[in-house]
Amino acid sequence: MHPIRKKRLTIVLFLVAGLAIAVGLTTYALRQNINLFYDPTEIAAGNAPVDVRIRAGGMVEAGSVVRDTETLKVEFKVTDFSASVPVEYVGILPDLFAEGQGVVAMGRLNNEGVFVADQVLAKHDENYMPPEVADALEKSSKAQNKAADVDKAAETTAY
Amino acid sequence: MYPELGQIALILALLLAVLLSVVPLAGALTGRDSLQAFARPLASGMFVFTGLAFAILTHAFIVDDFSVAYVANNSNSMLPWFYKFSAVWGGHEGSLLLWILMLTGWTLAVAVFSRKLPSTMVSQVLSVMGMVCVGFFLFIIVTSNPFDRLLPNVPTDGQDLNPLLQDIGLIIHPPMLYMGYVGFSVAFAFALAALINGRLDAAWARWSRPWTTVAWSFLTIGIALGSWWAYYELGWGGWWFWDPVENASLLPWLSGTALMHSLAVTEKRGVFKSWTVLLAIVTFALSLLGTFLVRSGVLTSVHAFASDPERGSFLLMLLGITVVGSLALYAFRAPVVHVRSRYGSLSREIFLLLNNVLLVTATLLVAIGTLYPLVLDYLDMGKLSIGEPFFNTTFSPLAIAAGLLLGTGIFSRWKKTDGGWLGRKLLWPLAVSLVASVAVIKMYGDFKPWAFAGVFTAMWVTVATLWDLWDKSSSRKGRLHGLKRQTRSYWGMVLGHLGVAMVMAGATVVSNYGIERDVRMVPGDSAMVGDYQIVFKEIGDRRGANFTAQYGSFDVLLDGKKVSELHPEKRNYPVGMSVMTEADIDAGLFRDIFVAIGERISDEAWAIRVQYKPLVRWLWLGSLIMAIGGFLAIADKRYRIKARNEAADKARAGNLVTGKPAEASS
Secondary structure (H helix, E strand, C coil): CCHHHHHHHHHHHHHHHHHHHHHHHHHHHHHHHEEEEECHHHHHCCCCCCCCEEEEEEEECCCCCEECCCCCEEEEEEECCCCEEEEEEECCCCCCCCCCCEEEEEEEECCCCCEEEEEEECCCCCCCCCHHHHHHHHHHHHHHCCHHHHHHHHCCCCC | CHHHHHHHHHHHHHHHHHHHHHHHHHHHHHCCHHHHCCHHHHHHHHHHHHHHHHHHHHHHHHCCCCCEHHHHHHCCCCCCHHHHHHHHHCCHHHHHHHHHHHHHHHHHHHHHCCCCCCHHHHHHHHHHHHHHHHHHHHHHHHHCCCCCECCCCCCCCCCCCCHHHCCHHHHHHHHHHHHHHHHHHHHHHHHHHHHHHCCCCHHHHHHHHHHHHHHHHHHHHHHHHHHHHHHHHHCCCCCCCCCHHHHHHHHHHHHHHHHHHHHHHHHHHCCCHHHHHHHHHHHHHHHHHHHHHHHCCCCCCCCCCCCCHHHHHHHHHHHHHHHHHHHHHHHHHCCCCCCCCCCCCCCHHHHHHHHHHHHHHHHHHHHHHHHHHHHHHHCCCCCEEECHHHHHHHHHHHHHHHHHHHHHHHCCCCCCCCHHHHHHHHHHHHHHHHHHHHHHHHHHCCCCHHHHHHHHHHHHHHHHHHHHHHHHCCCCCCHHHHHHHCCHHHHHHHHHHHHHHHHHHHHHHHHHHCEEEEEEECCCCEEEECCEEEEEEEEEEEECCCCEEEEEEEEEEECCEEEEEECCEEEEECCCCEEEEECEEECCCCEEEEEEEEEECCCCCEEEEEEEEECCHHHHHHHHHHHHHHHHHHCCCHHHHHHHHHHHHHHHHHHHHHCCCHHHHC
């Protein structure tokens, strides 16, 4: 083969190999690490898979936060105002976690219908609402006509 | 009154930018020097007016002019003056103004430091920079005017700057990051100019190299500062979250790193030209993509400012025009590959090509992981997130491969390297790194395959770099003379590679051997983290300038001896009604001890996070060393001498044409 063609072939082979490795790694990693989001209504209706790592989000229901005084265990309910899901978490909650605030939790749903969270995210601004939560609220509010309440909540502003 | 002046200054700057993007380019294309001469004055004028607008906005912050909406939203009369200053870029509009200020600053820098370049090239480069400026001026004036007024109902006080941003990290992180992002526009402008006039050669590569390296160095510092800030301010001790916003800054960094290396090949050997141009375009496009992701509100993140769909679509349009326009130009003008210089299948060229393949693959992976959820969401195909494990499993093998390749490639030669010679050359460094990494892993504890791979790679890069330095610096006049003889760009490379090794070592060790514990503690309790004992002494109240805090006192003991005393706080900012955790850290070169106060569990007990973070400082120290390497490389005499030689070459060529003997001129 002509040396230049040979060189081009090597370059192309390198590129193809790199791409193949990338695609392989990506599909492998993606298959294991995609976390789907479910809102409380979907979870309460039994549409969310059990024992699969998912994201769940909504507002922390007022008066639902129960803290164990001897360990770091916390229980609370996440609601979209049409259904609510009990959540269990062991550890330190973020600064902006509070009743009536939007949160997103990562974790698994157990057989009793309790969402066991390994990570709880509340965003860094009292006005901020995770888009998933805003959407979930909007959806349930359309069903229930609670628009006024949610419009305010869905304004996602600032840092 | 002043804010309106700021507004007018911005509009004037826009007009100058429009002129800059048309007049010098027209001059270059028609060969009229009188039009090209406008390039430098226009660039200066644009910078002056943008600087004026920025100064006016800063003034509004300093004097608490809450009639300006942006000031009212991001400042407060109780804020200390230095935070008022940094609050200028604490929100969307102001940070965009800072971005533009830097863009015009880079444009001015090109105008000033390009005296030795042919004037057509300068005109074209500045015109392209002008076009980029036009896009961003339009963006700020149309969608995000920082000088909008709240009249007649002027608020009596502002809403305060987000307490997270009241920190030294925020004062310097955005300017550094933007310097990097925006700096790649220069490499982009050079690439486009080269495509327009068809001069895609080694000289072009040499001109754009220092600009790319400087931008890359700033971006490196910016990313490192962001990571450091996240670590002590919001991360509860995490230093990289694979958050889309972090990824947005990592993307141009990865492709920028590839660009730096491929520019080196283009300059030295005159090959990979089309590839280099493409990388320059892609890198700047990724910088724009980063801006779009961060500023449009499509992301769930700390950095998501006001999500205004108008802004998002404007930025997307800007990105679209840039990408489509420059790629179209590329398609028509990129040189057809005609390889003039030959290189063997085992040569430095090939090693650098492989480095590029790995870096571009890494860029693609990060881009997929970042954009895939957004695209699905946009298409309404469900909401999902791609978490850290995805990035860790895909990125780490690539990083290790790149490191192993780096150590090997250092010994390779341009054109052709003898395989047997290379193999023998590698033997000793390989043995040394193997033994050293085993020793390091033994010191930290259990053997973990990934930890070993990471430490070995870092060691391999270090040993190979130093080995090469030792080889190169051997001299009959003594070692010191040999070391002095090395060029600054070589030293820059050495530092850059040692910095990478440090970052790798830090990342590997802290992720594998760091300890993180959340414990319930009552004053008087103690908790162990690694070999360290943390004693919770007491917790009390404290008042700050614009906050109140619960103030904890902890002793850190090692083998019963007190090492340090830490005072983490839980702050309450009344203006914004927000709570902030301020961790306290006993920092060290080899380990950090990190204590943060969580929430109150009962009257007496608190949730406390204690962490042992080995080598975590190496992440930022390594990045800093990398950046210093970059700055050192551009200080190389070569860039100036070559420029002079070129002028001489030209003069000589001119003499040949006119028939005079070449010697006469020199």
